[in-house]
Amino acid sequence: MSAADRPRVAVFRPPDERIDAAVELLESLGGEAVADPMLTVDPTGATPRTDADYVVFTSKTGVELAAGERADDGGPADRWEPGDATVCAIGEPTADALRARDYRVDRVPAEFSSAGLVEELEDEAGGARVEVARSDHGSAVLLTGLEDAGAYVHETVLYRLTRPDDAGDSAELAAEGRLDGALFTSSLTVRHFLAAADERGIRAEAIEGLADAVVGVIGDPTADTAADAGVAVDVVPEVADFEALAEAVVDAVDGAE
Template sequence: MSQQVRAAVFRPDDGRLSDAAELLDSLGADPVPDAMLAVQPTDAAPREDADYTILTSKTGVELAADADWDAAGTVVCAIGESTADALRDADYTVDLVPEEFSSAGLVDALEADVAGARVEVARSDHGSDVLTDGLEDAGAYVHETVLYRLVRPDGAGDSAEQAARGNLEAALFTSSLTVEHFLEAATARGVREDAIEGLNGAVVGCIGAPTKRTAERHGIDVDVVPDEASFEALATAVVEDAAPSYHD
């Protein structure tokens, strides 16, 4: 007799949260959706005079397209395949996707070519300095446009209370900010320490090394970091890791 794995997921409630919950359900888990990120557009658009333009998320691509961004004359770079797919869906040509889907991977892919070039980085207000600092170190003239801000939604935190009561078997963090917002929500509800203890009795998955470092810095033990930085890989790995623990 098996018990279903209750897995908390924190993606933005813009379609990604419901898609994530549907995926977890298809894997045999019981999703506990609790959006920890909400998108606030700034109404800015990427500059159109850059030699290279970097997009780092599907959300950023959609906002750039909504602003009628003209990509003519720039080398369009996507941080990973999901961003590249969003660019293609919006009828942009993708010129570069790094082998490693990360800020460091983009720096590695571009550093030999950008000395003296104008590089536009269009992303959220929580982008990694690894990208901008690395490109500047390579000799690029870097300009950053904040396309949107990421905030914690009002009412977030039901999953923190579930964790504090020991009611979660798994949790899936997809960015450092989801970790931080989860803990802020737990603090606001007065259950921070109990929530961390509850997570440490569950299987915690993080989508990449930076998110893992953030979680561990706050005392959260991380059990799973998939080789591929995608939600599907994260969900599959976490459910596979958690499920054997709940079989009699």
């Protein structure tokens, strides 16, 4: 256990209000946050199409860009409007972001994943135009699944996700056996963590260190990515949001004492 008996937990959210909120949450749970952003958001300036029957959002960031809130970061200044399209959100955080900006939310799959949305729409998507507005690292499952269901699918990349040059302090802590927990929110955060460890020549040591920590992930795809890379996953919360993830990991660390 880290100093003052507070669990030291790594968090990899983008270096904006999300990392600040994550640190505040972990500290409120009694943890010591290791803020090590593994993703930065690079808007493309693109906007979702307006001629689709269905429009799919997969993240809060995509909603912010569509709403014209990130013009200063390179995003579009004009607010996108859905018209008559059926607006779909993967995950309640994405749905909440839409509602907070006065967009309606017509569909949220019971399973908060690309596969869940495919299952939600496959019986009605035949012949429909589906616009998928997301990052450049979106799962192919969504596109191919809807195409197999007979939809005409178009993807608009609203932003690119890159790894900050200075990311990787958490990998060094893991390699030294000084991490008690880690919170991976996507497959890309797993891959970027391991890439940062690779650059430092400590990949094997970092994975070994994570085996002695409590590793939490959001969603089965992230769990699969971690497992395929040799990272043992301890916690996958039923609710796919960051707060549930943080609470579950801190509880698991406390229970392991």
